[in-house]
Amino acid sequence: MSPNSTSRFIRACLRQPVDRTPVWFLRQAGRYMPEYMAVRKHHSLLDICRTPSIAAEVTITAAERLGVDAAIIFADLLLPLTPMGLDFEFINGEGPVIHQPLRTLDQIRALRTDRTPDLSYVAEAITRVATHFNNKRPASPDAMDTLGIIGFCGAPFTLASYMIEGGSSRNYIETKQLMYASAPSSPSPQDRHSERSPQGGVEEPRESSPHHHSQHLSATNPQHNSAWPFLMSKLVDVLTDFAAQQISAGADVIQVFDSWAGALSVADYRAYALAPTTELIRRIQALGVPVIYFGVDTASLLPTFRETGADVIGLDWRIPLDQGWRAVGPNIAVQGNLDPITLFAFEDLLELRVREILSLAAGRPGHIFNLGHGIVPNTPVDSVLRVVDLIKRHAHKTAHAPNEATNDWAIRV
Numbered sequence: 276m277s278p279n280s281t282s283r284f285i286r287a288c289l290r291q292p293v294d295r296t297p298v299w300f301l302r303q304a305g306r307y308m309p310e311y312m313a314v315r316k317h318h319s320l321l322d323i324c325r326t327p328s329i330a331a332e333v334t335i336t337a338a339e340r341l342g343v344d345a346a347i348i349f350a351d352l353l354l355p356l357t358p359m360g361l362d363f364e365f366i367n368g369e370g371p372v373i374h375q376p377l378r379t380l381d382q383i384r385a386l387r388t389d390r391t392p393d394l395s396y397v398a399e400a401i402t403r404v405a406t407h408f409n410n411k412r413p414a415s416p417d418a419m420d421t422l423g424i425i426g427f428c429g430a431p432f433t434l435a436s437y438m439i440e441g442g443s444s445r446n447y448i449e450t451k452q453l454m455y456a457s458a459p460s461s462p463s464p465q466d467r468h469s470e471r472s473p474q475g476g477v478e479e480p481r482e483s484s485p486h487h488h489s490q491h492l493s494a495t496n497p498q499h500n501s502a503w504p505f506l507m508s509k510l511v512d513v514l515t516d517f518a519a520q521q522i523s524a525g526a527d528v529i530q531v532f533d534s535w536a537g538a539l540s541v542a543d544y545r546a547y548a549l550a551p552t553t554e555l556i557r558r559i560q561a562l563g564v565p566v567i568y569f570g571v572d573t574a575s576l577l578p579t580f581r582e583t584g585a586d587v588i589g590l591d592w593r594i595p596l597d598q599g600w601r602a603v604g605p606n607i608a609v610q611g612n613l614d615p616i617t618l619f620a621f622e623d624l625l626e627l628r629v630r631e632i633l634s635l636a637a638g639r640p641g642h643i644f645n646l647g648h649g650i651v652p653n654t655p656v657d658s659v660l661r662v663v664d665l666i667k668r669h670a671h672k673t674a675h676a677p678n679e680a681t682n683d684w685a686i687r688v
């Protein structure tokens with residue numbers, strides 16, 4: 276990590292003072308943007324993801340059109356499923372479909388963890404994006420306007436939910452069934468690394484008799500109670516390798532998307548998701564970059580999210596920003612949290628909501644302005660540009676140092 280970064284985005288991730296609040300948008304290169312739709316006309320989503328020149332172009336175009344402080348690489352959460360051995364496709368109007376969802380221990384055992392190099396097209400796209408923006412590095416070392424490059428991957432729970440459900444889900448019945456068939460672990464912050472094998476992984480379940488392997492996983496079958504931790508461990512290995520490739524290629528920060536963690540109770544999150552998520556974040560940070568951890572509908576989970584050790588927590592739009600920040604604690608940066616549908620509202624309301632968020636952040640170091648979830652199709656691009664403009668103009672008022680009077684957390688830490 277560079278303590279003297281010239282990127283206001285990276286500085287904010289590390290809770291260092293910035294000249295103004297950095298801003299970028301979840302799904303900033305997406306279907307709302309005519310430039311993206313023009314590319315999409317000739318290429319499928321997966322073609323764009325798997326062709327580094329096109330993925331880089333889409334990433335760069337969105338960041339430059341909007342004038343934001345960070346570019347998130349154009350890719351998808353589900354890409355690691357292919358080298359793991361699960362085929363999937365995006366079906367128009369239906370979202371992702373995984374053809375043979377994970378339902379048996381045999382299938383989990385067959386998942387490959389050694390083919391992550393197949394994902395190198397994402398790293399290649401990052402190299403192109405990094406080259407493009409490095410060429411434009413500002414002359415003054417005091418400037419804070421170097422664009423941050425964000426790599427990303429899914430969190431173990433959210434990725435597992437797609438693999439097990441076979442696509443998007445409302446109730447996560449199959450996922451939770453598999454989870455509940457495993458022995459819960461309740462790691463406390465102190466001992467959360469001690470329950471695992473020295474490599475941090477979970478050992479493969481012991482085979483008692485071969486005919487058990489292909490049985491449907493169920494809570495009543497004690498033979499299967501290591502299926503969930505086994506799957507989590509494989510995902511943590513693959514996602515760490517995937518993130519490592521992106522970091523070597525030039526990603527400054529990794530965002531871990533646990534989009535559907537909000538489907539879990541606090542007790543279940545602690546028992547089944549916290550340990551693997553913490554392990555993944557720890558391993559990514561060991562590679563030298565900050566980690567942003569994001570989920571939706573997470574108000575009740577925020578105090579637990581702090582235990583993952585993430586540098587930045589992404590807040591969804593439902594919680595007032597100051598309340599969310601208090602829940603994760605002053606030693607963690609926050610990203611968020613405008614309701615993406617506010618971008619459809621009339622100008623005055625949009626402006627009011629943006630100002631409210633800035634005022635709840637109160638100039639404390641460690642706030643990155645963003646939406647509380649992704650931009651949706653049909654969002655007016657002008658509204659997005661208006662938000663960027665508001666953030667940039669707000670900077671002139673708050674000037675360099677955060678207001679000491681309101682910066683009480685920063686004074687204490």
Ligand code: CP3
Nearest residue numbers: 301302303304305320347349350351352370371532534649
């Ligand atoms: O600028 C960016 O943020 C674009 C890069 C990006 C995509 N997917 C491209 C994409 C990112 C960061 C993602 C992450 C992703 N993918 C998440 C986590 C983010 C979140 O929203 O919580 C998830 C859950 C997925 C899986 C996924 N990909 C789904 C469920 C869908 C279909 C949903 C829909 O709106 O149809 C996708 C498709 C997808 N991935 C699109 C884009 C731009 C839209 C479809 C298209 O262009 O055909």
